[in-house]
Amino acid sequence: QVQLVESGGGLVQAGGSLRLSCAASGITFSDNTIGWYRQAPGKQRELVATIDRLQNTRYAASVKGRTTISRDNAKKTVSLQMNSLKPEDTAVYYCNAANRWNGETYWGQGTQVTVSA
Numbered sequence: 001q002v003q004l005v006e007s008g009g010g011l012v013q014a015g016g017s018l019r020l021s022c023a024a025s026g027i028t029f030s031d032n033t034i035g036w037y038r039q040a041p042g043k044q045r046e047l048v049a050t051i052d053r054l055q056n057t058r059y060a061a062s063v064k065g066r067t068t069i070s071r072d073n074a075k076k077t078v079s080l081q082m083n084s085l086k087p088e089d090t091a092v093y094y095c096n097a098a099n100r101w102n103g104e105t106y107w108g109q110g111t112q113v114t115v116s117a
Contacts, residue, residue, distance in 0.1 A: 021079050
């Protein structure tokens with residue numbers, strides 16, 4: 001059974017920082033690109049950042065320079081360090097695993113991030 005469990009969300013003031021974590025089980029971690037996505041109320045889910053098995057990273061323009069994604073293949077975890085948070089970063093943040101061989105994708109249950117002005 002595949003599980004992606006997010007943690008670390010919460011309420012923070014603008015300018016503050018949060019670190020989100022995603023713990024994976026039930027997948028061959030190294031076969032998967034892990035991504036963070038977010039969905040704000042009334043908006044579509046959007047990419048925040050991804051990291052592949054070789055630590056190659058990709059960031060949305062809206063978070064680049066403020067956000068760092070990292071992974072620990074031994075622990076099967078991915079972290080998202082978010083700094084200089086803005087109210088527009090408020091959303092539910094989801095962890096995603098995408099298998100590079102068969103295209104299967106999995107989602108976590110999401111964690112709420114709220115940034116107050």
